[in-house]
Amino acid sequence: MNLLNLLDKMCPDTKNADEKELFFSRREAFHRFGDMSKKMAMAAVPLGILSALPKVAKADTASLIEVLNYALTLEHLEYRYYQMGIDAGVIDGADTAIFEKIRDHELAHVNFLTEVVGNVLGGDPVMEPEFDFTADGNFSPFTDYPTFLALSQAFEDTGVRAYKGQAGNVMENDVVLTAALSIHSVEARHASMVRRLRTKKGQDSIKGWITEDSIGTLPAATQAIYSGEDNVMHGGVDVTQLTGIDSGAVTEGWDEPLNKDQVLGIASLFLA
Amino acid sequence: MKKDLIKPQGLVKNANRRKFLQKGSLSIAAAGLFMVGCNDDDDIMPPMEKEGVMLGSGDIGILNYAYALEQLEAAFYATVMQGGYFANASAEEKEIMGDLEKHERAHKEFFKAALGSAAIEDLEVDFSAINFDDRMSVLNAAKTFEDLGVAAYNGAGQHIQDAGYLLIAGKIVSVEARHAAAIRDLLNPGSTDFAGDDIIDGNGLERTLSFSEVLTAASNYVTTPIDFSQLPS
Structure with a gap:
């Protein structure tokens, strides 16, 4: 993530000509500074850039920080979950590489979002919360592999819905939107893999995609993760009527978003 | 920011347009060859331009x-x-x-x-x-x-x-x-x-x-x- 690149994409969210002028002239100044010494400019960024941005852009930045800190909270949860699972030795040997790869991605997301929030947007990245993956003693993911897989699926499918729900909230910033979309599809790949792995092991009969709002064999407490996935109305059109394709397949073909409150409600089960 | 005021959009579009035209002419050439190869009756048909789509x-x-x-x-x-x-x-x-x-x-x-x-x-x-x-x-x-x-x-x-x-x-x-x-x-x-x-x-x-x-x-x-x-x- 290149700061100057990000600045280029920032919109002076104002119709006031003077404020626009101020934004562009200051951005240009940072470009010139960057030309003189990129390294120095990057180091000076948190102090320099924020005081120079017009207040309208600051407000925009604050909302980006809020969204990205929310995403960062979820990435902390996912990373810690996989790291603890790997450390506990609960994962079948044959599947180790899969979960190490997923762990690596979640750690990369933690580091990336921390960097963007802290060093590009000049905010305070959220610290890792304390997690209780037993959800008050209800689950044993680090001693029981099927439970580990079940919660992994729950977290990945939640992650997909969470990022999808934020796309519209970061769309004014092309770089942040593109980064969020690029994480979103990675979470979807993870979800597909873990879902199919559970079925291959005979623990469920689900597919890589979500049919209706089915939780399969997951615990009833996970229903909120799948509620609303049975939607067949898109752009005001009932796609089953439009195509004659069965409702199961249509619901599989579109994933649905969750808003922040819904996601944090789900995640709160696992906060200590 | 959705619109970059500095980028010479006209040039970019012209370049794309040129690429499209090149491609279009390739298709026309291919269509012409096809007709030479298979059309042996007396109908004289104008070379058919392959219709493209505009997004x-x-x-x-x-x-x-x-x-x-x-x-x-x-x-x-x-x-x-x-x-x-x-x-x-x-x-x-x-x-x-x-x-x-x-x-x-x-x-x-x-x-x-x-x-x-x-x-x-x-x-x-x-x-x-x-x-x-x-x-x-x-x-x-x-x-x-x-x-x-x-x-x-x-x-x-x-x-x-x-x-x-x-x-x-x-x-x-x-x-x-x-x-x-x-x-x-x-x-x-x-x-x-x-x-x-x-x-x-x-x-x-x-x-x-x-x-x-x-x-x-x-x-x-x-x-x-x-x-x-x-x-x-």
């Missing part, structure tokens, strides 16, 4: 871009289900191919309906490079199409102006990613290919592709010339 501009242009890709995917899976690979596939792979055919057909029909009179015409496809009797040939092509779809939606998102359209794209792209992971796992079961380093970088971000990169890749299978010169840049 259009703004969000409509991007929806047409998505519609073009969904047409390609839907046509591919429809062909898969007629071939020897599918006839002899395992129960798991039959189920996956059957699902993907329905999902992509649903996406295609949805975009067609959503675009209404602004929708591009049906594209002509050429799958002669794919052997539909051969499992590896089919799965490798499926991998190409699904990965391409994900990268296309991820790259197009930043150009979409309407939050409603962006959400629709978001609802579809994660399903394409689920498909891509499953296909990759069929090709190399139990490996880390489902989310491989070839498409995901050190920051854990999946690759994005531009309109031009995606349509260049698609042009290996789509014979109808696609003019994307009015898409946002």
Whole structure:
């Protein structure tokens, strides 16, 4: 993530000509500074850039920080979950590489979002919360592999819905939107893999995609993760009527978003 | 910022237009050869210009871009289900191919309906490079199409102006990613290919592709010339 690149994409969210002028002239100044010494400019960024941005852009930045800190909270949860699972030795040997790869991605997301929030947007990245993956003693993911897989699926499918729900909230910033979309599809790949792995092991009969709002064999407490996935109305059109394709397949073909409150409600089960 | 005041958009568009015209003339040449080769009666027909499609501009242009890709995917899976690979596939792979055919057909029909009179015409496809009797040939092509779809939606998102359209794209792209992971796992079961380093970088971000990169890749299978010169840049 290149700061100057990000600045280029920032919109002076104002119709006031003077404020626009101020934004562009200051951005240009940072470009010139960057030309003189990129390294120095990057180091000076948190102090320099924020005081120079017009207040309208600051407000925009604050909302980006809020969204990205929310995403960062979820990435902390996912990373810690996989790291603890790997450390506990609960994962079948044959599947180790899969979960190490997923762990690596979640750690990369933690580091990336921390960097963007802290060093590009000049905010305070959220610290890792304390997690209780037993959800008050209800689950044993680090001693029981099927439970580990079940919660992994729950977290990945939640992650997909969470990022999808934020796309519209970061769309004014092309770089942040593109980064969020690029994480979103990675979470979807993870979800597909873990879902199919559970079925291959005979623990469920689900597919890589979500049919209706089915939780399969997951615990009833996970229903909120799948509620609303049975939607067949898109752009005001009932796609089953439009195509004659069965409702199961249509619901599989579109994933649905969750808003922040819904996601944090789900995640709160696992906060200590 | 959606509009860059400095970028010489006229030049970019002219370059794209030129590319389109070159492609268009290739198709015309090919059509001419075809007619020389097979038309031995006395009818004198004017050389037929192969009709291209114009995606259009703004969000409509991007929806047409998505519609073009969904047409390609839907046509591919429809062909898969007629071939020897599918006839002899395992129960798991039959189920996956059957699902993907329905999902992509649903996406295609949805975009067609959503675009209404602004929708591009049906594209002509050429799958002669794919052997539909051969499992590896089919799965490798499926991998190409699904990965391409994900990268296309991820790259197009930043150009979409309407939050409603962006959400629709978001609802579809994660399903394409689920498909891509499953296909990759069929090709190399139990490996880390489902989310491989070839498409995901050190920051854990999946690759994005531009309109031009995606349509260049698609042009290996789509014979109808696609003019994307009015898409946002």
